Amino acid sequence: MSEAPRFELFAFWRTSATYRVRVALNLKGITAEERIVDIDANEQRSAAFLAINPLGAIPALIDRGAGQSRAPLTQSLAILEFLDEEYPEPALLPPDPHGRARVRAIAAMLAADTHPLITPRVKKYLIGTGSFDDTAWRAWQIHWFTTGLQAVEHRLATEAATGNFCHGDAVTMADICLASIIAVMRIFRIDVSDIPTIERIMRNCEAHPAFAMADPMIQVGAPR
Numbered sequence: 001m002s003e004a005p006r007f008e009l010f011a012f013w014r015t016s017a018t019y020r021v022r023v024a025l026n027l028k029g030i031t032a033e034e035r036i037v038d039i040d041a042n043e044q045r046s047a048a049f050l051a052i053n054p055l056g057a058i059p060a061l062i063d064r065g066a067g068q069s070r071a072p073l074t075q076s077l078a079i080l081e082f083l084d085e086e087y088p089e090p091a092l093l094p095p096d097p098h099g100r101a102r103v104r105a106i107a108a109m110l111a112a113d114t115h116p117l118i119t120p121r122v123k124k125y126l127i128g129t130g131s132f133d134d135t136a137w138r139a140w141q142i143h144w145f146t147t148g149l150q151a152v153e154h155r156l157a158t159e160a161a162t163g164n165f166c167h168g169d170a171v172t173m174a175d176i177c178l179a180s181i182i183a184v185m186r187i188f189r190i191d192v193s194d195i196p197t198i199e200r201i202m203r204n205c206e207a208h209p210a211f212a213m214a215d216p217m218i219q220v221g222a223p224r
Helices: 016-028 076-086 097-111 120-128 134-158 173-187 196-206
Strands: 007-011 032-036 060-063
Touching: 007 016, 016 076, 016 097, 016 173, 076 097, 076 173, 097 134, 097 173, 120 134, 134 173, 134 196, 173 196
Parallel strands: 007 032
Antiparallel strands: 007 060
16 A cells, blocks of 8 residues: 655635645645645635634645644745755745845745635635625726736846746746746736736746646636
């Protein structure tokens, strides 16, 4: 009998944060056993999942390795850093302090300043309490995707550290976060104009098998 994977990943097909973890696992050649938490069915608010993550947010990662506490790991950026420490190659952060700070900053612009504004719980609040209809919600999405991506584009287009990827010529955490935003935008059929540097970097990401394997549209539960 084959041994169960070390990691258990609570996931959903289309979430940006789940995509980030999938890419990192793929890059490092790590297999995780996925447990689907259906956000459309509100399973993230079930008592069973809230015991894993009281915020009700996806993903969560359980380390089932020998001697591990099995305490849930949550927040995609924290999970990426954990995986990078446990499996250092290929590195998701540059070796120098300034480079690491730059990559973390770009990642945070996307995963902390842009993505949280378009999550299902924000939509639910705005429609239920803020009198938004579907047209207003789509305008909200377009505004915040555009604001975030154009700010990232400015940095990438003007800073010398940008290479084939967000930082130099190797995939980093910044590229994973960038691709996670673009992947979700495509699901929502939203385009942002005047981001040529981002578009170039995305072409390089999409040519990499780790990103292709994380495509939301090929995951369990995605519409066929």
